[in-house]
Amino acid sequence: MVLSIERALPLLLLPLRWAPAPLTATVLPVMLHNVLADALEDGELEILEGRILGIEVTDAGLRYGFSLVEQRLVTKDAALADVSIRGDAAAFLALAGGAADPDMLFFRRRLCVEGDVALGLSIKNLLESYEPRQHLPAPLRHALEAMAARVKVS
């Protein structure tokens, strides 16, 4: 039996779920700084100054909050988020790999956005404009794009 990417992903993400909070609080911002360096430099991430973005991967049981403090991205309590973006792991993978249109995922009910819609839209547009995956090492980016292309959206 071949496991579909939709079903395999939440399992693959299990280690993250069990990762201790201090570890994710250290590692996640470093990863994000790498892929969002241009946006940080251009000051575009200032929209997160004093605000919290919540990301919830429903089927993997993952929930993170992000904010910008003194030009650094930091993790925060997702329960305090000003805007929350929720979706399944495959939907986030398709987005990260540039294989899906977020509006379509939203229309098809694979993504939800609650809270400050203007902040959510700003972040969506920022990510589309800066394409964080372009900053990944080529083999990693190709793997991500290939996996993302296999996600079934509708």
Next chain:
Amino acid sequence: MELLSPAGNLTALRAAVDNGADTVYIGFRDATNARHFPGLNFTPQQAAKGVEYAHARGARVAVAINSYVQAGGWAQWREAVDGAARIGADAVILADLGLLDYAAQHHPELARHLSVQASATTPEALNFYQRRYGVTRAVLPRVLSIQQVAALAEETDVELEVFGFGSLCVMAEGRCLLSSYATGESPNTVGACSPAWAVQWQETERGREVHLGGILIDRFAPEEPAGYPTICKGRYEVEGRIEHAFESPTSLETAELLPQLQRAGVQAIKIEGRQRSPAYVGTVTRIWRQLLDDLTAAGDEAGAHRPDPARIAELREFCEGSTTTLGPYERKWQ
């Protein structure tokens, strides 16, 4: 026929050019265009880079400055026209008479296209814009049938551009004030039907609810496809029934009408969606490029040409709502 693709940022512009758009249309990052959303659109520097990228690959760039100049806003809107000229754009897409006049006087070399927001549908109106402001092309509002488009082409030298694909609006373009009842703003004034600050989505036990300016405008059952949060696509209680009182959220998809549009004398097909992602722009542009190339390859047989159903199916994946329509082009009641 020329293919025009939308772009809300540089990444989308590159996707459009790389996938075969003849022209990419963009807007500046302010209220001077009808897709004014947080974080979307181009700074002058980004727009200049976009023009450079497009020109190096034989594509053109048109700048939409298609909202109406607001009281006290002349300097901002004028600056948008000057900015388009400065970055070397090929055309400006305008609706406001003052701006059309300004552009004709100060930037005669910059082609002037009449925006859909000007809502011009008669040869008399188009010929007036041509005579008075040197308008070379008009984007037709989504209200005309193919027969009407063909009749229009007979009576004007102004090139005709029509929407071929994307979200539909209530078809009163340039004259719609619906959202101002809920938000105090409208696409003609601030460049957005539903400004983001006024939109609220809530996932409730009864489904996904959307409020605009505090007014509940729709509730989607679990699994039911959702759409953009505009007043015109909402569901309301009318005489005891809850229904789409204005229009259903359907998408325009006219691939099968391409041969007829070409015969009617349409010069350009426009894809809607500057607010959409580079993934959308790239894929939709690629498919429409193929559809147009297939049509050209069909040559004299174009009348009998049928677009590839596989391509149409792929296009429909990207639509808002669950249904598509040929829009007004095939309406008989006109």
